[in-house]
Amino acid sequence: MYFTTSKMHVEIPGGKMVDSVIDEAHNPENLNPFKGNIDFEKLQGYIDEYGLDKIAFVNVEMNVNMAGGQPISMENLRKLREFCDGYKIKVIYDITRSSENAYFIREREKGYENTPIIDILNEMMSYSDGCIHSSKKDCLVNIGGFIATSDKEIYEATRSSVVIYEGLHTYGGMAGRDMEALARGLREGTQYEYLKYRINQVRYLGELLMQANVPVVKPIGGHAVFINALEFLPHLQREQWPGQTLSAAIYEHSAVRTMERGAVSIGRDSQTGENIFPPLELVRLTIPRRVYTNTHMEYVANSVIDLYERRDTIPGLKMIYEPKHLRFFQARFEQMTL
Ligand SMILES: Cc1ncc(COP(=O)(O)O)c(C=O)c1O
Known part of the structure; x- marks a missing residue:
């Protein structure tokens, strides 16, 4: 991939x-x-x-x-x-x-x-x-x-x-x-013990989210928990950038900085110039190594769960600036109305 x-x-x-x-x-x-x-x-x-x-x-x-x-x-x-x-x-x-x-x-x-x-x-x-x-x-x-x-x-x-x-x-x-x-x-x-701590911390966050039925990619991966934005925000069209919308909503809600990994990230077809809408429209909760405690993971999980409970109030986004390459780094968006 x-x-x-x-x-x-x-x-x-x-x-x-x-x-x-x-x-x-x-x-x-x-x-x-x-x-x-x-x-x-x-x-x-x-x-x-x-x-x-x-x-x-x-x-x-x-x-x-x-x-x-x-x-x-x-x-x-x-x-x-x-x-x-x-x-x-x-x-x-x-x-x-x-x-x-x-x-x-x-x-x-x-x-x-x-x-x-x-x-x-x-x-x-x-x-x-x-x-x-x-x-x-x-x-x-x-x-x-x-x-x-x-x-x-x-x-x-x-x-x-x-x-x-x-x-x-x-x-x-x-x-x-x-x-x-x-x-x-x-x-x-x-080192095995370090990797065990690292991967299990990521898994801990994933399990907290799964217990609350937040849709995540399974099995939980190595460096991050990925939320399925299409399931989280089913009321949004792909052109309203559900992954980017969710990432911005999480940041606004709790100052947790995540990243869209979906249609904004994949960009346009290099030959036709059309937007590509991949099957996976995700938000990545990437965890820095040796930085956070599991209590931080609980804060992150609780913030996302809180948002999940009122997910239908989250409006989509419109892309208002798109750079030529790797647009997910520098694109700008405006909030739409519901
Ligand atoms: C597999 C893989 N390759 C490359 C990179 C990007 O590397 P850099 O930040 O040095 O551009 C990443 C970043 O997440 C990655 O996961």
Whole structure:
């Protein structure tokens, strides 16, 4: 499934990102433990439709964000490697949330119950040709990221283009102290006890909301609880941006800052310019690591539940400003009347 900024980076040089996640990922109620898995029939379909020479790489996101923070299984990663080897297609991971994915593999996949997270991660990475990493997430640092690859050709090409955007590869865009923090975070973020606390705190918030029948994506994901805005605000049309409306209403009600992950986020079709209305119209309650207590989670849950009880009084929004790229960051809206 697409991720907003990754999709943009594919589209800027003229590419197209196509969805190859299993159908279950688009259904908030489906309880598949690995909703981030790849559907091989879809992949084969793209090869047949576009031709092998048009496929630059297969992008695999760990703990698929837009599906609700849903993991991919080791079995699926292994199969993908075999599938892509058959066609000599590169497999590039987005490992931004890979430690949380590894935790779910340990929790849910047979044979990994007692495997250290770091060993699970090493096996996951062994099936890829390279990865991108936004380290602000699983690495517990304030800033930074990297690209890594075991492929000499990609390495050479990346090293020469990074100079244009960031500076020389050895001292590029990040300060030395940030790289040191990142190196430490790479290890620290894989500790089992820390991940257990982290994922269970997210789950705690999800369970509080589910007990009050607030519609959320199930199973609860790794980094966030996602509210199904279409179910929460059924009186709104898609053009009234239910996800954005709910996100703004929560902020107005309780100063809890959430994020729309639906039609505003996906943007317009790069070819036709039409709005896309994806099956998932969600609001993401993303929880920073090591910041909040469970009492904060109760405050958040109570605020959302309070709003849910008077949901039919919430009017929709009209988009009054739309930037060219990644509109969800900077668009502006006006409240409509009910
Ligand atoms: C899988 C994934 N990749 C990339 C990003 C974005 O990274 P950055 O904030 O460094 O642009 C996110 C952010 O949520 C993400 O979940």
